[in-house]
Structures are given as structure tokens and as C-alpha cells.
Amino acid sequence: xxxxxxxxxxxxxxxxxxMVAFVTVGCTSKEDxxxxxxxxxxxxxxxxxxxxxxxxxxxxxxxxPQLSPDGTLILFSADWWAIPTERDPGDATFVKNRQMLTIPxxxxxxxxxxxxxxxxxxxxxxxxxxxxxxxxxxxRYFTDMKNMDKxxxxxxxxxxxxxxxxxxxxxxxLFRADISDPSYCPVxxxxxxxxxxxxxxxxxxxxxxxxxxxxxxxxxxxxGCVIPDSFETCTGVELHVLDMSTAAINDGYDAFTFPLxxxxxxxxxxxxxxxxxxxxxxxxxxxxxxxxxxxxAGVGAGTxxxxxxxxxxxxxxxxxxxxxxxxxxxxxxxxxxxxxxGIFNYGPVYSNDGSTVYFASTxxxxxxxxxxxxxxxxxxxxxxxxQIYFFTRSDDVDPFVMPNGKLLFSSALGFPTxxxxxxxxxxxxxxxxxxxxxxxGLDEVQMRELxxxxxxxxEFFEGVMSHLYTFSK
Numbered sequence: 001x002x003x004x005x006x007x008x009x010x011x012x013x014x015x016x017x018x019m020v021a022f023v024t025v026g027c028t029s030k031e032d033x034x035x036x037x038x039x040x041x042x043x044x045x046x047x048x049x050x051x052x053x054x055x056x057x058x059x060x061x062x063x064x065p066q067l068s069p070d071g072t073l074i075l076f077s078a079d080w081w082a083i084p085t086e087r088d089p090g091d092a093t094f095v096k097n098r099q100m101l102t103i104p105x106x107x108x109x110x111x112x113x114x115x116x117x118x119x120x121x122x123x124x125x126x127x128x129x130x131x132x133x134x135x136x137x138x139x140r141y142f143t144d145m146k147n148m149d150k151x152x153x154x155x156x157x158x159x160x161x162x163x164x165x166x167x168x169x170x171x172x173x174l175f176r177a178d179i180s181d182p183s184y185c186p187v188x189x190x191x192x193x194x195x196x197x198x199x200x201x202x203x204x205x206x207x208x209x210x211x212x213x214x215x216x217x218x219x220x221x222x223x224g225c226v227i228p229d230s231f232e233t234c235t236g237v238e239l240h241v242l243d244m245s246t247a248a249i250n251d252g253y254d255a256f257t258f259p260l261x262x263x264x265x266x267x268x269x270x271x272x273x274x275x276x277x278x279x280x281x282x283x284x285x286x287x288x289x290x291x292x293x294x295x296x297a298g299v300g301a302g303t304x305x306x307x308x309x310x311x312x313x314x315x316x317x318x319x320x321x322x323x324x325x326x327x328x329x330x331x332x333x334x335x336x337x338x339x340x341x342g343i344f345n346y347g348p349v350y351s352n353d354g355s356t357v358y359f360a361s362t363x364x365x366x367x368x369x370x371x372x373x374x375x376x377x378x379x380x381x382x383x384x385x386x387q388i389y390f391f392t393r394s395d396d397v398d399p400f401v402m403p404n405g406k407l408l409f410s411s412a413l414g415f416p417t418x419x420x421x422x423x424x425x426x427x428x429x430x431x432x433x434x435x436x437x438x439x440x441g442l443d444e445v446q447m448r449e450l451x452x453x454x455x456x457x458x459e460f461f462e463g464v465m466s467h468l469y470t471f472s473k
Contacts (some may be wrong), residue, residue: 037366037391040464041417044391044471048416049108049316051408051468052123053421054115055458056082061466063098063410064151064398070158071403073102075466076410077151083118083125097149100163101127102182108470111422114415114458124182126161128175131187135169136199145187152208156215162190164207164220170196174220176248191216191242192252206240208276213283217310219260221274221442237271238263239288239308258309258315260286262322273303276347277309280380281354286310287329289346289359293326301342305329305359305378329382332363339371349399355380356400358389358407365391373397375409390471392464397432406472413469414462420455427451 038045058081065076077098091323098423103123104447106112128145145165151172152165159180164172170414173192177185186194195201202224204443224236239261248257272291279286289303309325332343339362340359348359357380362371367389373396390396394412402408415423435442442450461467 012091014137037368037388037390040420042392043413043416044389044473046390046471046473047108047406048418049470050112050416050419051106051470052103052118052121053415053467054121055115055461056117056465059464061410061412062468063466064102064153065408065410065468066154066400067105067402067408068102068155072105074099074105074408074468075102075153075155075161077101077153088329097147098151099220100150100153102126102179103244103468112419114423126177126179126182126185128177128185128187131175131189133167133189133192134253135196136201137197140169140352145271148357154209154211155407156211160468162209162211162218163203163208166167168243170201170226172205172207173252174206174209174218174242188248189246191255191257192255197253204236209242210277210279210286211244212279213281213309217283218244218246219277219279221277222259222263223274235270237274239274239277239286241310257287258320259322260310260320260324275303278349280307280350284310286358287348287350289344289348295326302332303342303344303346304332305345305348305357305382307380316452317473327382329357329378329380330359330361330386332361335364338364343371344373345376347398349401350380352403352405356403360399361386375399375407389473395466397466402470404472406470408468408470410466411469412463412466414460414467415458420458423458424451424455427454 043185050164060079060082062076062078065074067074078101080097080099082099083101101118101123103118103121130145133140140203149166150163153161156162156176160178161174162174162176164174166172170193174190175187176190176325177187179185191206205223205225207221209218213217219239219241222238222240238259240257240259243256246254249255261271261274272293273370274294275287275289277286285307287305287307290306291303292298294306307327308323311321311324312319330345332345334343343357343361344363350357356377358375358377360373361376362373364371365374370393372393373395374388376386377389378384378386390407392411392413396409396411398410400408428447430445431442431450434440435447
């Protein structure tokens, strides 16, 4: 922004007014990040490790990874056929439904090789058992719980996971499963709406659960969305909290919950979006992605990152402060050529010391015109503009901070350049040995081309599959 006109002192008042307007509509006077982007091969420079390396060609996507408390297993959601089971291959009814899997966290100091499938890497499908829950005053049986659509799994401890399931009867609900034996996992529902016990109950969506550091509280998104995981026609969007000491009591009907944000069932005044909440390391704040109307800046397009304070002081007397110390961290301006749908900032997560927030964003990466999702970071006080942390020319999403500070995330990057180079060199050395032992009569150029041809197919996985990776700068 050219600030020379400020030399005219008589324009000071209009400048102040303009700054107020910028804050109101979502702009900021902070300088944009520098137009530099440090790239090594096909990704940001840093220590990148490819966790899943299977070469299934059906376009599977592995999302929302979470490392177990003991640091041995990664829990994530995956497409239906990522691990073949006894399911009928011709049954298209559940193909779009996502499942939950675990895979061992491999040591990052051992070079990885491509694998044919997830089972060869130790991937295991979590199979849930059926459960019955009273709905509309009678028992309704989820006879095929393992086949229901699942999402956003998190660890409660090393043997229990929490996730949402689309029940198809009353909307999505939060469940807990004991995965000590992944092939036979008992399930219980954590919280049921009081209206679920009435005839023709309305659909409420409970999604994206996140546990406080002390495991006492489960924050989640609650909305009156007609379609799970879709906020286009929602009412009553809010951030809710479940007291885990009451979870699952009386099939979840006696569980105690309370709101943290203003809830309005009027679609004209209700928040348009509240998504992907996460706790601060000290449990005093919750960070989330929200529509501009959360900050009173109009509905508009896109989402920004917000925080609220978590304080249960008024809980005992029923006087919880809603939108407690609501603070907006990101201010994303729109420019010519930006996506019509707007810029989306979501999936925020704190660093282990709480000083930094990582999140996925469709904002333009420096020196490019791309608006694919990449991972950015910002100081947790929001006083500086976001900087890009990890960039590829494909989607990079769902950051999770590991105890060692590295990010665990999902990306459609495919195989990293340095991994392809290493594999090609190994293939070349194999051809050198074969050429000598079998007297093939190949020269170096021919052997290099054969090695290159063997690896070339791996380049096509960019944008086809979403694999899991770890990264640090």
C-alpha cells in the first residue's frame, strides 16, 4: 500500500476511518509475506518423510491422521476400499463411506520403499460392532455399524478412539470404540440429544470432536445441518462441549453438554460456519475455523481462524460466557483472480508450546498463482501475517503436531523428488549388476533409461492419492 498520501496531515482522520473499515470487512494493515518460496524438488525445503507409500491406483485418500499417545500408531480415515475385506466388490451403496484405519509409525531414519497396499505396511482396518440406541422412544439398531460413514477419528488413550458416525436416523453422533482388537471393536455413543427420544426427532450433527489436554472435556461442532459435513444450509451452528465424566451414561441421554458460542436456530442470524476446533496445550483456549459472521464482519465467502477462551467458572450457576474473548487471528484479503468461492483457512492446530498455529489455507502461495490447499503458520497471538510452512502443487491438509514437533499431515504430493531420485539410482545399480551377471550388453545410457522408466510411473501419483507424511524445517 502506498502511504505517501499520509504526509498530508489533513488526511489523518480519513485514514483512521479507512483502517476501521479494513478491520470490519476483513482486511488488515499488516504487510503481506515476502514473495519467496524455498522449494526442494516438488515440495518445500525441509525434512520430509513419506509414511504411506502404497501404489494402489484407485485414488484412495488418507486423511485426518492422529498419532497415538504412545507414539506407535497413526489413526486416520480412508476410502472404503483402502483395505479389502469381506465386503461385496459390487456393493456400491457404501463405497463413498469412509472407514478408520491404523498403521504403525515407521522410523524416519530408514529409507522407505513403495508398497503395493496398506496391509503390507501394517495397515489395519477398524471393524466396529453393532450397537442399539433408543430413538423415538423405541430401540433402533445400527445393524451394520462397521459400514456407516465415519470421520475425524481421534485418540482418547492408546486403546480407545472417538469419532463421528452418520447414523442415518438422527444425524451424526459421537461414538467411542475400544480398538484393543481391531477386528472386533465394542462401541458406545457418547451423547444423544434430548429430542432423539421423541417421535420424528430432528437431525442434529455432532462432528469433529477434540479432547482437552486433561481429557476432561470434548469440544465438538453441533449444527442443524440437513446433510452431515455440509454447512451450506445449516442452522444452529455452534461449538459445544461434552463433560467426559458423564459421557455415554444412559446411552448418552444423561451426558452433560453446554455451548461455548452463540447459538441461533434462525438461519438469518446463526453462524454460517464453525469447524475443526482444537485445544491449546494448556487447555485455556479453543481455536477453530469460522465464517466471517462469527466476527460480525458479514457472511461473505471463505473462513478465518478464531480463538475463544475456555473458562468453566460460570458453569455451576448456569452462566457460561458465550463467545468468551472471541479473537480473530487471520485476515485474508481477496484479490483479482482469487477463487469465486473465497479463501478458506481451516484445520488449525497449536504447536506443542502453544506459540504457533499451523493451519491449511487456500490463500495464494508466494510467487505462484495457485490456490490449492497448503499448510501455513502464524504466531498464536495473530500479530504477524501467516507464512507458508509446507507447499506442493497439490492439496496439503489436516496438520497434526507430533511430540517431536514435526507435522503429520495428508498430501496429494505423491512421491517426493528426492525419494524418486534415490529409487532411480537403486534401480540403476540393479541393472548394472544384472548387465554384468547376465551379459546383457547394455551401455550406461541404456541402463539409465531402463532405471528411469521403472520409476517414471511413480510420478503419476501426484494429485491421484492422498498419502501421509511427516515434515519439519
